[in-house]
Amino acid sequence: MIANILDTIGNTPLIAIPNTNRANEGQVLFKYERSNPGGSIKDRPALYIVQEAERRGWLKPGGTIIESSSGNFGISLAMIGAARGYRVIILADPKTTDANLALIKGFGAEVIVVTEQDDSGSYHKTRIALANKLAREIKHAYRPDQCFNLLNSEAHFHSTAREIMAACPGGIAAFVTAVSTGGQLGGISSYMKTYAPEVRIIGVDAAGSTVFGGQAEAYRIPGIGLSWTPVNLNLADIDCAYKITDAQAFLAARAFARHEGILMGPSSGACALVALKLAQELEPGQKVVCMVSDGGERYIQTLFNDGWMAEQGFAIDADVESVRATARLLRPWSLRPADHANYRPDLIRSLDVPETTLNMNAETSKRPLHR
Ligand SMILES: Cc1ncc(COP(=O)(O)O)c(C=O)c1O
Incomplete structure (x- = not known):
C-alpha cells in the first residue's frame, strides 16, 4: 500500500521506441515523466x-x-x-x-x-x-x-539524474531535454558533468525563444523557452543546443503517439526528434536518453485536435520515414551554448524576487552541483 499520493512521484520508466529507432543505430530511450501522479516531470x-x-x-x-x-x-x-x-x-x-x-x-x-x-x-x-x-x-x-529558485535544478540532480544513470549501468552516450526554467537541463547536466562527464548534454529550445541567445519571436510550443538564460542552467555544462520549430515539434509528438503508442506533449516531440537524430549518428549499443516531460492528454484541444492543427498550418500526420528524415536534417543551433549566455541578474531586482528565494540560493549555490 502507498501511504500518500506524493510517495508515487519519481521512479519513472525508460522506454525504447522500436518502431521508429532502427537496430543499426544508437538506441533512444524515453524517460517517461507522464507516469508521475500529476502527469509531468514538474x-x-x-x-x-x-x-x-x-x-x-x-x-x-x-x-x-x-x-x-x-x-x-x-x-x-x-x-x-x-x-x-x-x-x-x-x-x-x-x-x-x-x-x-x-x-x-x-x-x-x-x-x-x-x-x-x-x-x-x-x-x-x-x-x-x-x-x-x-x-x-x-x-x-x-x-x-521555479524560475529563480536553485532548488528546482537540485531536485533533478538528486532524483531524475540519479534514476537515469542507475537505469543505464553501461553508460549513456547522450542526454537530451527541453529548457524553460532550466531546472531539468541544469540539474541533470550538472550531475552528469560531475559523475559521467563522457555523456554529451544536448539542450532543446523553441525556435523563437532566447535561452541560448538569438532573436525573440512568438512560438506555440507550450512549457518550453524563456527570454533570458535561467539561473538554474549553467551553460558551461551544455555541449550542444537545438532550436525546434512549432510545426516540427507538434508533428513529431503526434507521430510518436501514432507509431509508438506513446503520448507526449510538443516539447517532448521536439526532444524526441533531436534524440532520433543523435541516434542516427551513433552505433548500436550506444544510448540516447530523452526526457518526455509530460503526456498528451493536456493537449487534447490543440495537439490532438485536427481542426486546431490545420488552423495553425501544421501537418497532421507523418509516417515513420518522414519523421526520421526530418530528424536527419536537423542542424544544431549552437555547439558552444556558453558563448551565447543571456543571464539577467537585473531581473532579481526588477521582478522583486522574494527574500526566501535569495536566502535559499545563498545557501544552495555553495553546494557542489552549482559549482
Ligand atoms: C512540458 C514541458 N517540457 C519542458 C519543460 C521545461 O522544463 P524546465 O522548466 O525544467 O526547464 C517544461 C516546463 O514547464 C514543461 O512543462
Missing part, C-alpha cells in the same frame, strides 16, 4: 521545494502557495496543495490550455490569468512580478519561484 521540483519550505517553516499548515506557471508546475503544486491542505494560487496566462486550467481547478487551486505581455511579447515577467507582489500581500504565503 511533480519532482514542486514536491522538493515544498518539502524544503516546510522544513524551514516558510510554509506552515493552512499556508498559501503562490506560483507563476502556464501549466505543469501549477498542476503539480495544486495536487500537492490538495494532498497537504494548502491553499494554492496559480498565475497563468492566455497560452495556458483549458485542459491545464481545468486540472489546476480540479485539484481545488485558484487561477489568475495574467493578460499583460512583457517586453519580449511573452507573459513570464508579468506573471512573475504579480506572483511576487501577491506573495508579499497575502499572509502566510510562500513562493516556490
Whole structure:
C-alpha cells in the first residue's frame, strides 16, 4: 500500500521506441515523466521545494502557495496543495490550455490569468512580478519561484539524474531535454558533468525563444523557452543546443503517439526528434536518453485536435520515414551554448524576487552541483 499520493512521484520508466529507432543505430530511450501522479516531470521540483519550505517553516499548515506557471508546475503544486491542505494560487496566462486550467481547478487551486505581455511579447515577467507582489500581500504565503529558485535544478540532480544513470549501468552516450526554467537541463547536466562527464548534454529550445541567445519571436510550443538564460542552467555544462520549430515539434509528438503508442506533449516531440537524430549518428549499443516531460492528454484541444492543427498550418500526420528524415536534417543551433549566455541578474531586482528565494540560493549555490 502507498501511504500518500506524493510517495508515487519519481521512479519513472525508460522506454525504447522500436518502431521508429532502427537496430543499426544508437538506441533512444524515453524517460517517461507522464507516469508521475500529476502527469509531468514538474511533480519532482514542486514536491522538493515544498518539502524544503516546510522544513524551514516558510510554509506552515493552512499556508498559501503562490506560483507563476502556464501549466505543469501549477498542476503539480495544486495536487500537492490538495494532498497537504494548502491553499494554492496559480498565475497563468492566455497560452495556458483549458485542459491545464481545468486540472489546476480540479485539484481545488485558484487561477489568475495574467493578460499583460512583457517586453519580449511573452507573459513570464508579468506573471512573475504579480506572483511576487501577491506573495508579499497575502499572509502566510510562500513562493516556490521555479524560475529563480536553485532548488528546482537540485531536485533533478538528486532524483531524475540519479534514476537515469542507475537505469543505464553501461553508460549513456547522450542526454537530451527541453529548457524553460532550466531546472531539468541544469540539474541533470550538472550531475552528469560531475559523475559521467563522457555523456554529451544536448539542450532543446523553441525556435523563437532566447535561452541560448538569438532573436525573440512568438512560438506555440507550450512549457518550453524563456527570454533570458535561467539561473538554474549553467551553460558551461551544455555541449550542444537545438532550436525546434512549432510545426516540427507538434508533428513529431503526434507521430510518436501514432507509431509508438506513446503520448507526449510538443516539447517532448521536439526532444524526441533531436534524440532520433543523435541516434542516427551513433552505433548500436550506444544510448540516447530523452526526457518526455509530460503526456498528451493536456493537449487534447490543440495537439490532438485536427481542426486546431490545420488552423495553425501544421501537418497532421507523418509516417515513420518522414519523421526520421526530418530528424536527419536537423542542424544544431549552437555547439558552444556558453558563448551565447543571456543571464539577467537585473531581473532579481526588477521582478522583486522574494527574500526566501535569495536566502535559499545563498545557501544552495555553495553546494557542489552549482559549482
Ligand atoms: C512540458 C514541458 N517540457 C519542458 C519543460 C521545461 O522544463 P524546465 O522548466 O525544467 O526547464 C517544461 C516546463 O514547464 C514543461 O512543462
